[in-house]
Amino acid sequence: MHWRDVSITNGPRPVSVPGQQALYGSTATRQIEQWAASTLPHHTLMSRAGLSVARLAQALQPHARCIWVACGPGNNGGDGLVAATHLHRGMQARGSKFHVVVTHLPNDGARLPADALDALQAARAAGVVFSEEPPAHFDLAIDALLGIGRIRPPQGRLALCLKVLRDSSSPVLCVDLPSGLDADTGTLTGEAGAARAGERHTLSLITLKPGLFTGTGRDAAGHVWLDDLGIAPPQSTPVSAWLGMQPTQATARLHASHKGSFGDVLVLGGQGIGVSGAGMTGAAVLAGRAALHGGAGRVFVGLLEDDAPHSTPWDPACPELMFRRPSLLLESDTLRNACVVCGCGGGTAVAALLPRVLSTARTLVLDADALNAIAADASLQTLLSLRRDRGRSTVLTPHPLEAARLLGSDTRQVMADRLKAAQTLADRFGACCVLKGSGSVVAAPGEVPIINASGNAALATAGTGDVLAGMIGSALAPLKLVDEQMQDRVASAVYQHGWLADHWHDTGHAGELSASRLAARVRPLAG
Numbered sequence: 001m002h003w004r005d006v007s008i009t010n011g012p013r014p015v016s017v018p019g020q021q022a023l024y025g026s027t028a029t030r031q032i033e034q035w036a037a038s039t040l041p042h043h044t045l046m047s048r049a050g051l052s053v054a055r056l057a058q059a060l061q062p063h064a065r066c067i068w069v070a071c072g073p074g075n076n077g078g079d080g081l082v083a084a085t086h087l088h089r090g091m092q093a094r095g096s097k098f099h100v101v102v103t104h105l106p107n108d109g110a111r112l113p114a115d116a117l118d119a120l121q122a123a124r125a126a127g128v129v130f131s132e133e134p135p136a137h138f139d140l141a142i143d144a145l146l147g148i149g150r151i152r153p154p155q156g157r158l159a160l161c162l163k164v165l166r167d168s169s170s171p172v173l174c175v176d177l178p179s180g181l182d183a184d185t186g187t188l189t190g191e192a193g194a195a196r197a198g199e200r201h202t203l204s205l206i207t208l209k210p211g212l213f214t215g216t217g218r219d220a221a222g223h224v225w226l227d228d229l230g231i232a233p234p235q236s237t238p239v240s241a242w243l244g245m246q247p248t249q250a251t252a253r254l255h256a257s258h259k260g261s262f263g264d265v266l267v268l269g270g271q272g273i274g275v276s277g278a279g280m281t282g283a284a285v286l287a288g289r290a291a292l293h294g295g296a297g298r299v300f301v302g303l304l305e306d307d308a309p310h311s312t313p314w315d316p317a318c319p320e321l322m323f324r325r326p327s328l329l330l331e332s333d334t335l336r337n338a339c340v341v342c343g344c345g346g347g348t349a350v351a352a353l354l355p356r357v358l359s360t361a362r363t364l365v366l367d368a369d370a371l372n373a374i375a376a377d378a379s380l381q382t383l384l385s386l387r388r389d390r391g392r393s394t395v396l397t398p399h400p401l402e403a404a405r406l407l408g409s410d411t412r413q414v415m416a417d418r419l420k421a422a423q424t425l426a427d428r429f430g431a432c433c434v435l436k437g438s439g440s441v442v443a444a445p446g447e448v449p450i451i452n453a454s455g456n457a458a459l460a461t462a463g464t465g466d467v468l469a470g471m472i473g474s475a476l477a478p479l480k481l482v483d484e485q486m487q488d489r490v491a492s493a494v495y496q497h498g499w500l501a502d503h504w505h506d507t508g509h510a511g512e513l514s515a516s517r518l519a520a521r522v523r524p525l526a527g
């Protein structure tokens with residue numbers, strides 16, 4: 001996604017406003033569209049949509065000689081036809097070297113929707129050139145094949161056009177949605193695929209849809225723009241999700257503060273090399289460093305060392321971390337009062353600690369091996385579910401496979417509807433759930449989920465998840481009434497995690513992103 005600090009009040013505008021933006025799924029969008037259409041003269045919405053598409057196309061490729069407009073059998077295709085007519089008129093005026101080519105796919109013998117039929121007749125009357133096949137070369141393609149309508153697996157010419165769009169090295173402007181992308185889930189159908197080359201833009205119409213920002217949506221959509229077509233959704237329309245774009249600047253700390261003002265974080269994880277031969281100490285250290293840089297007053301680290309070294313461990317790069325034997329920590333008040341981050345590199349050793357941790361910790365972030373241990377043990381699941389009623393707060397930070405284990409499903413099912421998977425986990429366990437991956441979902445029991453807008457593939461490297469767990473720990477550590485602010489606080493930490501990756505090279509000389517460098521750049525959240 002591209003962030004630009006400009007705001008155009010009329011017409012397409014880039015999605016870049018800080019704060020939370022409402023996202024509406026296909027059902028809610030249709031309700032808004034039908035309500036708006038009933039208050040406006042016939043064809044108004046499609047006229048506005050087509051004009052907006054044409055304007056953005058011109059702005060993106062002002063010198064294009066050939067624009068290919070691929071139009072499908074529904075109203076999405078109608079938007080494309082209106083845009084093609086505007087572009088044709090504009091290019092005709094510039095001379096014979098400039099032209100628009102439309103490939104229109106009829107509706108399997110069924111009738112076109114009335115608006116789309118009007119748009120087709122107007123395009124023909126204006127002299128727009130139609131072609132059965134995509135042109136051999138184009139400078140910009142407009143993807144108006146499929147929008148929020150119900151999609152069947154594409155075949156024949158539709159599949160061919162989708163493939164040409166996907167493989168295009170020229171820029172592609174998608175109308176409303178990349179064709180084949182599910183507006184609600186961010187999954188792609190059939191031949192539709194995330195773009196492999198070339199610039200991608202999506203002009204979302206009336207509303208922003210959740211599917212643009214999670215799963216394969218972000219890769220497929222590229223730069224997201226919005227034109228609300230002058231429609232403000234009625235307040236009664238339920239928001240499907242929020243797009244989380246929290247500001248990340250830290251506020252100045254009060255002069256009269258001390259380390260106790262910012263809370264303690266206790267990291268339990270990092271199984272030693274022991275008999276398994278696979279040491280994971282670094283995971284707990286990364287979480288500890290991130291918590292420290294995230295502003296926790298004190299950070300304790302209990303390494304689950306099954307080979308019990310005689311020397312006391314310490315972290316030379318971060319000597320502020322206080323290492324303690326887990327057996328001591330489990331009996332201390334710290335377990336009750338700190339925000340406990342449990343599971344980073346915990347291996348199999350973490351399972352033995354979980355009954356005590358689940359029953360005692362006031363605020364708990366469960367990651368990685370702690371989640372796997374809970375997924376494999378029904379009694380731990382019961383303890384987890386009881387925490388909320390006991391006034392304790394929990395955050396789960398699964399990646400899709402860990403989420404699948406907790407849900408008793410598989411990764412494919414989780415990825416088929418990431419919002420639903422995260423919400424199910426949140427509701428089932430009474431916990432805030434961060435389902436990681438492209439467009440991380442932050443769900444909380446009974447609340448509208450937040451889709452995180454920041455981050456990129458540079459975060460797909462070992463240890464960044466441990467850093468995130470530590471960041472969430474420090475974000476929650478100072479809070480007294482955790483539950484009330486938890487989802488927003490967690491979403492802010494998730495946003496900062498991605499933001500750091502998005503702005504990695506802004507200050508120069510950073511080296512490539514690695515988990516330890518990432519942890520060092522974490523800063524306290526505002527508020």
Ligand SMILES: NC(=O)C1=CN([C@@H]2O[C@H](COP(=O)(O)OP(=O)(O)OC[C@H]3O[C@@H](n4cnc5c(N)ncnc54)[C@H](O)[C@@H]3O)[C@@H](O)[C@H]2O)[C@@H](O)CC1
Binds near residue numbers: 115150151175
């Ligand atoms: N009605 C209006 O006035 C407005 C409509 N808008 C546009 O309309 C879109 C929704 O329009 P529709 O509800 O017509 O849906 P779509 O345009 O998304 O397309 C659905 C059509 O594609 C067909 N289809 C689906 N899969 C197919 C396959 N594999 N092979 C062949 N045909 C297939 C369906 O049978 C249906 O006719 C929005 O995304 C937006 O672009 C917006 O411009 C707002 C205004």
Ligand SMILES: [K+]
Binds near residue numbers: 076144146174175178
């Ligand atoms: K489309």
